[in-house]
Amino acid sequence: MSEGVEQLHPQIYRIPAPFGNGVVEIYVLVGKQVALIDSGVKDTVPRYVEPALATLNLKLSDVDWVLHTHAHPDHSGGDEYVKANSQAKFAVHSADVPTTKGPESFMESPHDISQLVRLAGRPDLVATRRQFLHANVGAEVAPDRLLADGDEVDLGRGLVLRVFHTPGHTPGATSFYWEREGFLFSGDSFQVRGSTPGWLPLYFYAGDYMRSATRMAEVPARTVCMAHGYNAGRWPNVPVRRGRGAGEVFRESLQVSQTIDAAVAKVRAASDKADFLSFTKAVLAEVQYDLPVLLDRDLGVGLHSLASVHAHYALQTGHPWSTE
Ligand SMILES: [Zn+2]
Numbered sequence: 001m002s003e004g005v006e007q008l009h010p011q012i013y014r015i016p017a018p019f020g021n022g023v024v025e026i027y028v029l030v031g032k033q034v035a036l037i038d039s040g041v042k043d044t045v046p047r048y049v050e051p052a053l054a055t056l057n058l059k060l061s062d063v064d065w066v067l068h069t070h071a072h073p074d075h076s077g078g079d080e081y082v083k084a085n086s087q088a089k090f091a092v093h094s095a096d097v098p099t100t101k102g103p104e105s106f107m108e109s110p111h112d113i114s115q116l117v118r119l120a121g122r123p124d125l126v127a128t129r130r131q132f133l134h135a136n137v138g139a140e141v142a143p144d145r146l147l148a149d150g151d152e153v154d155l156g157r158g159l160v161l162r163v164f165h166t167p168g169h170t171p172g173a174t175s176f177y178w179e180r181e182g183f184l185f186s187g188d189s190f191q192v193r194g195s196t197p198g199w200l201p202l203y204f205y206a207g208d209y210m211r212s213a214t215r216m217a218e219v220p221a222r223t224v225c226m227a228h229g230y231n232a233g234r235w236p237n238v239p240v241r242r243g244r245g246a247g248e249v250f251r252e253s254l255q256v257s258q259t260i261d262a263a264v265a266k267v268r269a270a271s272d273k274a275d276f277l278s279f280t281k282a283v284l285a286e287v288q289y290d291l292p293v294l295l296d297r298d299l300g301v302g303l304h305s306l307a308s309v310h311a312h313y314a315l316q317t318g319h320p321w322s323t324e
């Protein structure tokens, strides 16, 4: 097995795939059929997944399914390449279909970074985002199967996944649960303190996020396989949590959200609103006693922090910032 491929189970492998400033984890599931959990960005599959598959005596043409945890650039950007080089079918939750239509489909999406930098009053960074999307996201690949909560994906050889709709990060965020072995593939659905130390977790729909975390805390997953290494109080940024650490992912994700929610409420009550960047800074000044905060020299606040602060603002007021 090549360096960089981790066997988590006789039928499950993890492939860490660097992109931009981060790393996305691709999981390979081997039943009678072979599935990839997510496809990464445009070059993830040729650069990282195909060499990893070769060490498992598999080829890309052996892949039957790409199961999407959600349609974000670092999870579905590689679909076009997979489509062109295999017979694989693509599955995604129906609520994330709008962002399966190529790089431009993200630019107007309410759950893309482009909306956050607009909120922050930085139109120059909108252009940077567009560049990133065109460099990293392939052309539209229409899904073959639309996922819904409670669905089953049977890959054969006992590998049966139950679909949990776990919205919050995106509207169609999905987790796949292999009950027999206690494996849960949660994508970006639960982020504890987020992927970048000092930035808040990245989610766009706060009420959904907290409901999803509450619900999944009841699922007795023994191994949680996430799409990035998420930071937590007692745990380093590792993408796979086992045993007791598995359940803590959901409880701590909920606690972090509650902390942000309380800070947003306090700042809303205490201050006149100036602009969204100042509002977010005031929220971070409040949460810094409970969560690590790292400010950004250029933007002022951590990019992802804008998302969750805005999500809680929208939850509490019932509308996005711009329309107040
Ligand atoms: Zn995402």
Ligand SMILES: [Zn+2]
Pocket: 024, 072, 074, 075, 188, 227, 228
């Ligand atoms: Zn991601």
